[in-house]
Each structure stands twice: as structure tokens, then as C-alpha cells.
Amino acid sequence: MIEFDHVTRTYATKTAVADLSLAIPRGELFALLGPNGAGKTTTIRMLVGLLRPSRGAVRVCGYDVVKDPRHAHLHIGYVPDEPCLYDKLTGREFLWFIADMFGMPRHLAGQRIDREIEHFELGEFADDLAESYSLGMKQRLVFAASLLHDPDVLVLDEPMVGLDPRSVRIVKDLLQQRTREGMTVFMSTHTLAMAEEMADRIGIMVRSQLRFLGTVTELREQMALESTSLEQLYLRLTSPLAGRETEP
Amino acid sequence: MSGRSPSAAVRVLSIEEEARRFLRLRATVAWETLGSMFAFARLRLSLVVLLSGLFWASLYGLFLEAFAFLAALHADVVSLLFNAFFSSLMVMLVFSTGILLYGGMYCSTEARLLLTLPVRAETIFGHKFQEALWFSSWGFVLLGSPMLVAYGVEREAAWPYFVLLLPFMIAFVVIPAAVGSMACMLMVAWLPRLRVHALALAATAGTVATAWIGWSTFSPARIDTMSAAWFERTFARLAITEQKLFPSWWLSSGLIEAADLGRGPGGTWAPLLEALKFLALLVANGMLLHLMAGWIARLAYRRGYSQLIGEAPPRRQRPIGWFDQALVNAGSAAGRPLRLLLVKDLRLFRRDISQWSQFLIFFGLLGLYFLNLRSFVYNNVYASMIGFLNLAVVGLILSTFTTRFVYPMISLEGRRFWILGLLPVHRDQIVWSKFLFSFVGGVIPCSALVLLSDWMLGLRTPLLLVHEFCCVVLCLGLAGIAVGLGARMPELRESSPAKISSGFGGTLCLVISSLFIMLVVIIAALPTHLFLLTHALGPTAVASQGLLTWAAGAGGMAFSLGLVALLGLAATAIPLSMGLRAFRQLEP
Numbered sequence: 001m002i003e004f005d006h007v008t009r010t011y012a013t014k015t016a017v018a019d020l021s022l023a024i025p026r027g028e029l030f031a032l033l034g035p036n037g038a039g040k041t042t043t044i045r046m047l048v049g050l051l052r053p054s055r056g057a058v059r060v061c062g063y064d065v066v067k068d069p070r071h072a073h074l075h076i077g078y079v080p081d082e083p084c085l086y087d088k089l090t091g092r093e094f095l096w097f098i099a100d101m102f103g104m105p106r107h108l109a110g111q112r113i114d115r116e117i118e119h120f121e122l123g124e125f126a127d128d129l130a131e132s133y134s135l136g137m138k139q140r141l142v143f144a145a146s147l148l149h150d151p152d153v154l155v156l157d158e159p160m161v162g163l164d165p166r167s168v169r170i171v172k173d174l175l176q177q178r179t180r181e182g183m184t185v186f187m188s189t190h191t192l193a194m195a196e197e198m199a200d201r202i203g204i205m206v207r208s209q210l211r212f213l214g215t216v217t218e219l220r221e222q223m224a225l226e227s228t229s230l231e232q233l234y235l236r237l238t239s240p241l242a243g244r245e246t247e248p
Numbered sequence: 249m250s251g252r253s254p255s256a257a258v259r260v261l262s263i264e265e266e267a268r269r270f271l272r273l274r275a276t277v278a279w280e281t282l283g284s285m286f287a288f289a290r291l292r293l294s295l296v297v298l299l300s301g302l303f304w305a306s307l308y309g310l311f312l313e314a315f316a317f318l319a320a321l322h323a324d325v326v327s328l329l330f331n332a333f334f335s336s337l338m339v340m341l342v343f344s345t346g347i348l349l350y351g352g353m354y355c356s357t358e359a360r361l362l363l364t365l366p367v368r369a370e371t372i373f374g375h376k377f378q379e380a381l382w383f384s385s386w387g388f389v390l391l392g393s394p395m396l397v398a399y400g401v402e403r404e405a406a407w408p409y410f411v412l413l414l415p416f417m418i419a420f421v422v423i424p425a426a427v428g429s430m431a432c433m434l435m436v437a438w439l440p441r442l443r444v445h446a447l448a449l450a451a452t453a454g455t456v457a458t459a460w461i462g463w464s465t466f467s468p469a470r471i472d473t474m475s476a477a478w479f480e481r482t483f484a485r486l487a488i489t490e491q492k493l494f495p496s497w498w499l500s501s502g503l504i505e506a507a508d509l510g511r512g513p514g515g516t517w518a519p520l521l522e523a524l525k526f527l528a529l530l531v532a533n534g535m536l537l538h539l540m541a542g543w544i545a546r547l548a549y550r551r552g553y554s555q556l557i558g559e560a561p562p563r564r565q566r567p568i569g570w571f572d573q574a575l576v577n578a579g580s581a582a583g584r585p586l587r588l589l590l591v592k593d594l595r596l597f598r599r600d601i602s603q604w605s606q607f608l609i610f611f612g613l614l615g616l617y618f619l620n621l622r623s624f625v626y627n628n629v630y631a632s633m634i635g636f637l638n639l640a641v642v643g644l645i646l647s648t649f650t651t652r653f654v655y656p657m658i659s660l661e662g663r664r665f666w667i668l669g670l671l672p673v674h675r676d677q678i679v680w681s682k683f684l685f686s687f688v689g690g691v692i693p694c695s696a697l698v699l700l701s702d703w704m705l706g707l708r709t710p711l712l713l714v715h716e717f718c719c720v721v722l723c724l725g726l727a728g729i730a731v732g733l734g735a736r737m738p739e740l741r742e743s744s745p746a747k748i749s750s751g752f753g754g755t756l757c758l759v760i761s762s763l764f765i766m767l768v769v770i771i772a773a774l775p776t777h778l779f780l781l782t783h784a785l786g787p788t789a790v791a792s793q794g795l796l797t798w799a800a801g802a803g804g805m806a807f808s809l810g811l812v813a814l815l816g817l818a819a820t821a822i823p824l825s826m827g828l829r830a831f832r833q834l835e836p
Contacts, residue, residue: 050554
């Protein structure tokens, strides 16, 4: 579903992502972890086609996001770290706009919009202008919009920011249900507990490189630390001294 | 295509379908915006409509008089003036559309959303192009339409001329807008590092060229202003704009032909055909350039966007950090918090390009106009009147800045109240720092401009001192109104200064500021004008009534200046004290 093929991205003289190779199959929930500036946002931006790799290729469902962005985007749902809406559209109008842009037939779009409004409990304010929404309301609406077309790949950049505990639960349940149905989720997060609870595999980026790729259990095994929390493992792996210890 | 097929529920749209969906989006947003304005901003909407109407009517009257005057002097002058006017606008439209598209296509969150949807890059460009075209050319329509209507009325043009005006204007603006957008996209995609430098160089070159053309066109003509020789020399210099390959020439020629309909022998339709030929030329070129811009968008938009967000942020250099430090250290320890707040606002101003660039452009253009005042010979009465009008213009421009940038400052500070609230700073000092910042920032360029205007007009020292006094009073009052009202009516939930200034409080600030400027200028100008009239035409000119005699004398002048001072004091103190009281009790 998602394939990073020797992807490198440089900013002037700084390398933000170095030779990233990663394949995420259908139905997997993958969490990308790492400290600030490690290259997570750059990776996400390349995955959704906002940023082009300096070298290598990113493919979604077989489509190169640089060479064939429109077909790749048909398969992607994206929830950015800062929700972007049209202030002068109501929530429902925004959902119609997104459904229209994905070429969904009217009757199906109507059903899906009602479905997502119900899932994310947007009914109370779906017909108010987005300019009156709180951050949490905006984030729920963006979630709803990203799932309207039942994407094969859902890309989430810090998805829980601004959500209240009930909304977080709704999102978690929905992600688990959708991944069971075959949707692939690529999530960047700082919330280690969520990654530990939900992710099938995690990737930990440190200073532009993917330092670890696997399950939390595999991470424990690799670091020879039994019954240790992901937080402690993460802190050990991302500490400034860690590179010297693990690199050959 | 080697990828997995999407579900039957989704598909990529044809370019026509994409365009229709964007059109529907635009219509919905426009409808909702208008609805919100009618519901929540009636005062603002009414003021905008009223002031635009007044502006249009004034321009129409002015142009009608001007065309009547020109027709009596030189019948062929119009073509030359149209060419100069439209070619200047053409250059400005290239820049303004390029800059607007840069903001819309590369810096907006909407662009980020649209680029992650299955939409063609050229359709996104088309959507943003229409937006930029609208924002960059409404000024042209507001300024150009009264001129062209006045020309048609003065020439007693037939109805096809008036029908063709709008198509001509729309077809014309597409050409520079498309050129500007192509330059913008190419620059972002292939000159990312040089982009800022290239823009700065182009803007500087444009300003220098405009200044040079303005100066060289009018400056040598001081000796024989308005004479036949003056006209000939000026027209010879303006002829540079009469290039047959310029769209501005097609536009002016087409309009002049259309206005001539029915004037030929037997009232033939030949001029209309000629006009339509020029319209077709404009439309064809506009469409071709728009097509080319769409093609460039397909190649360069996504690449440019990636290039731009992939740039490393520049390291902040502090070449004038010493100035800030000197300002902080100057004066007593008690005033240090106030100075620290001032330095903070100064840094924010310096780093906000939108603020200082607008400041530079508006005051720069005003300076350019004042520099060209020397081209004409004035008598004392006329020069004094122009001097006061220039003072009013300086004040009005300053009032737009105080409303746009100073009025929202307290509201924006309110959002950061958790920082300031924990500092050992009295709340009054925050308000006072804004007032000082606004006053000092306004009085330096404004008094310099007034000085330049008076110097170019050749006014004597007493009148210059009166103008400078009024200028200081205006700067004090405008700062007081903006800061006071901003503190009295803060909008703490809003983070956009543009939205804060366009709300009710901002509109009220602009209206009160405009009234204050008009009052100050009228009160100061009236006795001065009467005094100069008396000296120019003798005592009988204004001495028919006792009050006028007194007003034209030294007593009247002193009284008017006293009144101006009182008015300035009231405009400064009343809103400021209201603002200080409200800000002390503010609970964020």
C-alpha cells in the first residue's frame, strides 16, 4: 500500500530524511515516532505529495505521488496537524466539496456525509459556519472529510491534538475498525501510549534516519529490556548518546 | 498506469468538472460572506458602498471637467493620456497579481488542502488566478470606470461604447495578470533562493523607473507650465507609452474608436468594427496567455510548492540589534519596561513584511507625488490650499495604517496576556507603549512628508509651521483614537489583525479618524485661506462681514490653531482614558 523506496530529502545542506526504505502493507496501522526535527513531518509531506523527495520514490497503491499525484490522492485520506477549512463554509458544505472533488456520485456522497457526521458526532454544528468551530470541532470535521471516500491509506499527522477524550476514543475505535477492514494507517505522533496501544508496527526516526522498525515487542528484544514501557525504550533510543551505542 | 484501481465510489474528474466544482465553491463562499456582512457588518458594508459611491462620483466629476478642458486644448491628447494611464496600470497589475498569487498559491493553508486532493495543478491555479485577478483589478475598475464613462459622456459617445467598456476592461486585465502569474510560478519553481532578491530588485527597479519617468516628464517644464510648449514637451515624453505592441495601446485605441461611433461621414459603423477588432485582439491574447499560464502551472506549481516548503528557514540576523539595545538602555530604570515593550513592537514591525512594505509603498508614492509638485507654478492662495489638501491626504493614509495595524495591537496583546500578565509591568504601560509606538512611528514620516510638500510648493515658514503643528496634532489624535478604541473594544478570540480591523471597532476607528482629520484641516485651513485671500486680493475680498474679517486676521488664526490643539487633545485624551480604564479591568 505504502512504499518509500530509498527516499532522501535535503533542505539546503541539511538532510531531513536519509535513505528511507519502508513498506507498509494493507490493513496495517503504522506509527512513526521521533523527537522534534527528526524528519517525521518531512516524511508525511512526501507521502501526501506536498514535498518531493530529493532522491528515491514514494508510492501509494502503486502510484508514484510525484509522477501521478491525482491517482495517488484518490487512495489517500489526510489529516494534517493543523486543520484547514473554509471559514465561510458550513461543515456539511465542506464535506460536500470534498466528496465532489473525489468524484463521488451524489447519492453515495450524501450517504457517506451522513455516516461521517454520525460517526464523529458533528450533527449539532454541521450546519454552522466553520469560523465558529473550536479546534476540536475542526479536527473532527477534517477526520470526517478524510474518511468520506473510504481511502485505502489514511495519513495522520499528530491526529489527537485538540480532541477531547471522547473524540479520541471515537477516533481510536474507528481506526481499529477501518484497519480490520483493510485500510492502511500511517500516523505520526508524540503520544507514545497511543502508539503502544494501537500500532501494529512502529518506526522511530532519529536525526533523519529510521533508527528502529518493528513491533514494540521486537524493540524490547532488540534493546534487551524486558517489561519496559515504550516511553523508556523510546527515550533510550532517542537520547543523544544512543546513536553511538547502537551504530556499528 | 500501474497502480491499484480505486473503488467505484471515486474517480478523477475531467478538467471541466473540476472547474465547475471550484466555481460552486466560490459561489457558496461568496454567498455566505455576503450573508455574514449583511447580518453582522451592516455599518461597514454601508460605509464601503457609500464611500465607494462618493469616490466614484468625485472621480467622475473630476474627469468630466478634465476631458472638457483637454478637448478645448488638444483633441488628440486623450489617446496619449489613455496610453500612459493604462500602461502604468498594466505594470502595476503584473506586480500585484504576481504577489497575490504567491500568497494564494504558495503560502495559504487552502493551497495545502487542495494539493492533497485529486485535482489538477492547473485547475488549482485557475481557481487562485480568478481570486488574484479580482483582488488586483477592482481598483482598476473603480479608478478606470469613472474616467472612461466621463470620456464617453464628454464625447457624447453612442451606447455601444458604454456596453463595450466592461468587456474591454476585463479582457485587458487578464493579460498583465497572466504575465504576473507566469513570472511568479517560474520564479518560485526555478529561482527559489533568488526569489526574494529578484522580487526586491524588480520592485526597486519599478519604483526607480516610475520616479524617473515622473520626474523627467514634468520637472523641466516649470518655466512654462500649461503653455503649448509645455504640453508638447510632456506629450513627447509620454509617447514612450504609445507602443502598438502594448495591450494598453489596443485598449485605448479600441475605446477611442468605440467612442467615435457615428461621428464619421454618414455615421458609419466602421469605428465599431475597429473597436471590436481591438477587443478581439485583447481577448485572444488574454486567452492565449491564460492558457500558457495554465500550462506552466501544470509543469511548475507542485514542483514550486515543494521547493518552497523544502527551503531551510533563514537564520535571523540582527544587523540593527544595537539600536534596540540602545533604546532599552536609554532613560531611567522606571521607564525600562515601557521601552522593552516598545522595542518588542519595533521588532515585530520590522519582521512583518506586510506592515513595512505597505508603509513604504504608500508613503513612498506620496513622496513621489510631492516631489513632482515643483513642476507647477502656484500663487500663494492656491499653494496653501494644496498644502492643506496634502496634509489631509497624509493624515488619511496614516489613519488607514493606525486602523489596520495599531488598532488590533491591544487585541493581539490580549491573546498573549498570559505572558504579559505574569510580568512586573503595569497594564497602563502596555497601552502607553502602543500609543508612543504609534505616535513616533507616524509623526516622523508624516512631518517629513508635509515638510517636503510645503517645500515643493514654495510655502513660507509661518504656513509651514502651521502645517507641521497640525501634522503633530493629527498624529497624536490618530494614535490616541486607534490605541484607545483598540483597548476599549478588544477582540481577544481573533488572531488575524485584518479581521480585527475590519470589524465594528475598526470601522468606527476609521470613521472617527477621518472625521477628526477633516475637522482639523478645515478649522486650520479656513482662516489661513481667508488671510491669504485678503492679502492677495485686498481687504474687500472677504471683508463684507465682521466675522470673516476677524477670521482672516491674526486673532482668527490664533483661535483656529487653539481649536485644533483642543481638538487634538480631546481626540488623544478621551479615547486613551477610556481605553486605559477598560484595559485595567480586562479579564482575558
